Amino acid sequence: MEQFTVHTGLVAPLDRENVDTDAIIPKQFLKSIKRTGFGPHLFDAWRYLDVGEPGMDLSRRRLNPDFVLNQPRYKGASILLARKNFGCGSSREHAPWALQQGGFRAVIAPSFADIFFNNSFKNGFLPVVLKESEVEQLFREAAAAPAYKLTIDLAAQTVTTPGGTAMHFDVDASRKESLLNGWDEIGLTLRHADEIKAYEDRRKRTEPWIFA
Amino acid sequence: MTARTLYEKLWESHFVRQDPDGTALLYIDRHLVHEVTSPQAFEGLALHGRKPWRIGSVVATADHNVPTQFREQGIADPISRLQVETLDQNVVKFHVKTYFGMKDHRQGIVHVIGPEQGATLPGMTVVCGDSHTSTHGAFAALAFGIGTSEVEHVLATQCLVTRKLKTMLIRAEGALPAGVTAKDLVLAIIGKIGTAGGTGHAIEFGGSAVRAQSMEGRMTICNMAIEAGARSGIVAVDEKTIEYLRGRPYAPQGEMFDKAAAYWRTLVSDPGARFDKVVEIEVAALKPQVTWGTSPEMVVSIEDRVPDPMKEKDPAKRGAIERALVYMGLEPNVAMTDIAIDKVFIGSCTNSRIEDLRAAAAVVKGRHIAANVKLALVVPGSGLVKTQAEKEGLDRVFLDSGFEWRDPGCSMCLGMNDDKLSAGERCASTSNRNFEGRQGAGGRTHLVSPEMAAAAAIAGHFVDIRRAH
Numbered sequence: 315m316e317q318f319t320v321h322t323g324l325v326a327p328l329d330r331e332n333v334d335t336d337a338i339i340p341k342q343f344l345k346s347i348k349r350t351g352f353g354p355h356l357f358d359a360w361r362y363l364d365v366g367e368p369g370m371d372l373s374r375r376r377l378n379p380d381f382v383l384n385q386p387r388y389k390g391a392s393i394l395l396a397r398k399n400f401g402c403g404s405s406r407e408h409a410p411w412a413l414q415q416g417g418f419r420a421v422i423a424p425s426f427a428d429i430f431f432n433n434s435f436k437n438g439f440l441p442v443v444l445k446e447s448e449v450e451q452l453f454r455e456a457a458a459a460p461a462y463k464l465t466i467d468l469a470a471q472t473v474t475t476p477g478g479t480a481m482h483f484d485v486d487a488s489r490k491e492s493l494l495n496g497w498d499e500i501g502l503t504l505r506h507a508d509e510i511k512a513y514e515d516r517r518k519r520t521e522p523w524i525f526a
Numbered sequence: 527m528t529a530r531t532l533y534e535k536l537w538e539s540h541f542v543r544q545d546p547d548g549t550a551l552l553y554i555d556r557h558l559v560h561e562v563t564s565p566q567a568f569e570g571l572a573l574h575g576r577k578p579w580r581i582g583s584v585v586a587t588a589d590h591n592v593p594t595q596f597r598e599q600g601i602a603d604p605i606s607r608l609q610v611e612t613l614d615q616n617v618v619k620f621h622v623k624t625y626f627g628m629k630d631h632r633q634g635i636v637h638v639i640g641p642e643q644g645a646t647l648p649g650m651t652v653v654c655g656d657s658h659t660s661t662h663g664a665f666a667a668l669a670f671g672i673g674t675s676e677v678e679h680v681l682a683t684q685c686l687v688t689r690k691l692k693t694m695l696i697r698a699e700g701a702l703p704a705g706v707t708a709k710d711l712v713l714a715i716i717g718k719i720g721t722a723g724g725t726g727h728a729i730e731f732g733g734s735a736v737r738a739q740s741m742e743g744r745m746t747i748c749n750m751a752i753e754a755g756a757r758s759g760i761v762a763v764d765e766k767t768i769e770y771l772r773g774r775p776y777a778p779q780g781e782m783f784d785k786a787a788a789y790w791r792t793l794v795s796d797p798g799a800r801f802d803k804v805v806e807i808e809v810a811a812l813k814p815q816v817t818w819g820t821s822p823e824m825v826v827s828i829e830d831r832v833p834d835p836m837k838e839k840d841p842a843k844r845g846a847i848e849r850a851l852v853y854m855g856l857e858p859n860v861a862m863t864d865i866a867i868d869k870v871f872i873g874s875c876t877n878s879r880i881e882d883l884r885a886a887a888a889v890v891k892g893r894h895i896a897a898n899v900k901l902a903l904v905v906p907g908s909g910l911v912k913t914q915a916e917k918e919g920l921d922r923v924f925l926d927s928g929f930e931w932r933d934p935g936c937s938m939c940l941g942m943n944d945d946k947l948s949a950g951e952r953c954a955s956t957s958n959r960n961f962e963g964r965q966g967a968g969g970r971t972h973l974v975s976p977e978m979a980a981a982a983a984i985a986g987h988f989v990d991i992r993r994a995h
Contacts, residue, residue, distance in 0.1 A: 407673035
């Protein structure tokens with residue numbers, strides 16, 4: 315897994331609530347059997363004026379000039395600023411893959427849907443929960459200042475504005491450690507293989523039908 | 527001993543170990559696998575030279591991409607075909623024992639066939655790379671959707687790294703009026719608590735209105751727990767649960783069944799168990815529900831009108847309403863019954879079980895779909911549901927009414943196969959998500975019960991099912 319330590323990057327604001335994973339990466343791109351190639355189709359239905367299909371020649375597609383991420387000032391953005399319940403709906407991990415492959419390292423919002431939140435951590439893509447008032451402040455500042463950048467420091471659990479304000483965020487200790495080190499979660503779990511086997515042996519006695 | 531909720535019982539019985547920060551290893555009993563979210567997981571296993579921990583826990587099927595007609599000709603779209611063939615190959619390569627492939631007569635939507643086969647049992651943890659895994663909670667199983675990395679993790683370790691959820695009880699009391707279904711109840715719940723209302727929680731659905739539901743109705747309710755933000759919805763075991771499972775192929779048989787059933791009967795929340803949150807709903811006055819917008823929480827009763835953004839004081843909510851109305855091509859204050867439709871979809875893991883098809887067939891019997899309805903699809907949830915419906919003559923009822931009778935799969939719930947809406951088309955759908963583009967780019971989805979979808983097909987616009995007869 316890709317590590318996440320400290321990241322400073324350009325901020326792109328996506329000012330709507332309940333952004334669902336169907337919007338982040340539409341279903342026609344889920345037919346891929348690979349983990350890559352989703353970046354160009356991030357927010358496909360909002361980003362382009364034509365209907366996207368896998369394998370299209372991207373250079374011929376018409377960009378939607380009204381979509382925020384298409385504005386020249388947000389080109390190269392790596393931190394997405396979003397509203398509450400970001401990532402709701404389908405469990406598709408293709409959503410964090412698309413965001414990551416679309417150049418983003420982190421997304422900041424007042425709340426996330428559970429499955430998206432969880433999936434993000436598995437990929438070195440950091441979802442940051444800040445207070446609603448703080449997110450509001452960041453939206454205001456990002457709109458006012460061109461080339462607005464934030465610094466996210468995972469070890470310190472802070473988001474720092476260009477003006478020097480540091481906003482604290484919470485993160486589970488184990489998730490933080492995994493992300494800081496880029497650890498392979500399966501490898502970590504398999505260190506407990508004996509405990510898993512012992513658990514199975516107990517269950518086989520009490521609920522044998524589960525193992526039939 | 528302290529009184530425990532059903533969720534706490536399920537959690538504690540699957541708990542392998544815990545770290546000081548509350549992160550736990552949870553053991554997984556049943557792993558449901560489909561073609562869309564599994565290829566990268568199997569590939570990951572192979573890349574690391576890992577073997578599945580307990581392949582017997584896996585039940586696999588192809589459902590999202592499969593065509594619902596002319597199946598004998600195979601899948602025309604090469605990308606969809608490759609995905610289904612990749613699952614076929616992974617089944618062989620990793621020795622998956624239980625696979626209902628596209629040509630198997632038991633194939634169907636993963637959330638329909640799990641319970642139908644008795645592969646979903648009370649007291650199990652059930653996961654699948656699909657958010658509607660919450661469906662299986664109707665059997666007092668702790669069931670939730672996971673991402674592809676977690677699919678790989680469960681394959682390799684039979685465990686998930688997770689944390690204990692908070693608990694929410696939604697107590698629905700009273701008797702649902704005629705024409706008002708489990709679907710209307712769960713849509714009303716989502717309208718009340720919002721699409722993030724259950725975030726971070728496992729929701730237990732209880733109360734007399736839930737107890738009165740069949741297993742099919744309970745599955746419909748738990749199915750949409752995720753639309754209220756909750757990864758899991760659960761219903762306590764009762765005799766209906768046990769009778770549904772008796773004799774199912776993958777359920778225990780004979781004496782073992784009785785032994786299992788004795789344990790299953792303990793899978794209820796203890797009297798006095800404390801929930802983090804309790805929501806009370808009185809259902810006696812509940813009306814049929816229809817969504818008007820692009821989120822399942824954007825729902826009103828059939829007697830209502832399309833909301834007027836000018837009446838909304840919160841600017842964020844007002845903006846969301848305005849944006850949804852533009853996408854949906856709707857004007858404020860229009861009566862829901864004045865909204866004409868182009869297509870009808872009866873199917874999906876929410877409403878494609880035999881009871882759903884019976885209810886829809888009863889509405890359309892002896893009538894014909896309206897001239898403005900371009901396509902009305904019935905897509906049974908599984909091959910076995912289809913066979914049962916045909917035995918009862920429901921296929922004839924639908925065909926005579928102008929519906930198409932298709933083969934099982936996810937179909938137009940998300941349009942990964944050829945069944946989809948074109949831009950601007952409006953659909954009365956028994957599925958679970960009305961997100962932008964969900965049923966096809968630019969398509970407009972209104973979520974309703976099977977009865978309401980059937981009545982809309984006949985009238986060509988939404989109608990109040992209570993007055994449709």
